[in-house]
Amino acid sequence: MQIYAASYLLPISSPPIAGGAVAVENGLIAAVGTLAELRAASAAPVTELPGCTIMPGLVNAHTHLELTHFPAWKLRKGLDYQPKTYFEWIQQVVKVKRSLLPGELESSLREGMRLSIASGTTAIGDILSDFSLAPLYDSFPLSGRLFLEAIGHDPLQCDALLERLEASLAGSGGGLLPGISPHTPHTVSAHLFTAIQALAGRLGIPKAVHLSETAEEVSFMHDTTGPFAELLYPMAHWEQYLPHPRRTTSTRYLDELGVLDRSTLAVHAVHITPADAAVLKERGVSVVLCPRSNDQLFVGCAPHHLLKAAGIPLALGTDSLASNESLSLWGEIRYLQQIAPDTFTACELLAMATLGGARALGIETRTGSLQTGKRADFLVFSGSDPGPGESPCAALLERGKLEQVYVAGESLPRS
Secondary structure: OEEEEEEEEOOOOOOOEEOEEEEEEOOEEEEEEEHHHHHHHOOOOEEEEEEEEEEEOEEEEEEOHHHOOHHHHHHHOOOOOOOOOHHHHHHHHHHHHHOOOOOHHHHHHHHHHHHHHHOOEEEEEEEEOOHHHHHHHHHOOOEEEEEEEEOEOOHHHHHHHHHHHHHHHOOOOOOEEEEEEEOOOOOEOHHHHHHHHHHHHHHOOOEEEEEOOOHHHHHHHHHOOOHHHHHHHHHOOOHHHOOOOOOOOHHHHHHHHOOOOOOEEEEEOOOOOHHHHHHHHHHOOEEEEOHHHHHHOOOOOOOHHHHHHOOOOEEEOOOOOOOOOOOOHHHHHHHHHHHOOOOOOHHHHHHHOOHHHHHHHOOOOOOOOOOOOOEOOEEEEEOOOOOOOOOHHHHHHHHOEEEEEEEOOEEEOOO
């Protein structure tokens, strides 16, 4: 057993502890409390970290790590421009992915995992389109969920995809638990959505869906107009699958299909209505906010006040480097502080980036807070002592410098 003691401990699941400490044994948290309490209970050696704060490792609840090298790929392809619309961005992604050479997705995924750990992320909710890459997650000690992505409208192709999904879900994802990601309400057929819901229910795994990310999606779901109908469906050769005007929202549509429940992660939720928020709350859906990605793609800003007031469980995600400048959740936290300064407290932001993400991914019994029995994933910050009347959470966000990342009780290199 080893005890780590700091000026402050932020368990997240309970109030901050001045003079706090965490005891680690066999990669798990054996005890949490004040240093005096832990010393009274054990003669284990103590690593003292004066002037520092210890908090749980971050949980990035939504990302696409296979796209980490996207900025370099688009430069090589001569596509290094800032798309002016969401559809232009989709075109850019498709063109870049079609130009990739063998092994490039693999090296990109590895770099994404390395960058995640370097910024303090110890658990992820990663979306994977190339199922053959799943064994690569064995190479890194990240925990979390691996969501295999599903897209399609053609019935025969969808049935073949379902077979591949079921076979791949039985394979390896390293330390990551399985999940499924039906991409969006407009890129996944009703048949495929309901089949995925049945498969997820049978296997007891969660689903992640990009929900109401763009105004274009709102138009398409209401009356089948806009660039999705005019450009996206022809590009994907889905013209024959264009639906009649539904006069609905993405949330109501998925609710009618019966795919919204406590195992659902709604990612983005930028263009939801108060009625949508009420449905998400009633169904127990978690929402993953990706504020910097939304800004990069000019899709708008999620209704943070509405989501919080509705009591919807919230988590944070970086999305991918195809639509963000880094894989650091600290960037998401600080951007939210700028655009929603009166909505979330510092402690609420840290909770969204840790325990909130763990709950959304269904891994809260394993990580997300400093509690006995959980994996010993924690971060050490220097320069984070609070001033008079200042909360330890606010001090950490204002001045803290990440010094060490521990995963399962082992300090990992950050380079």
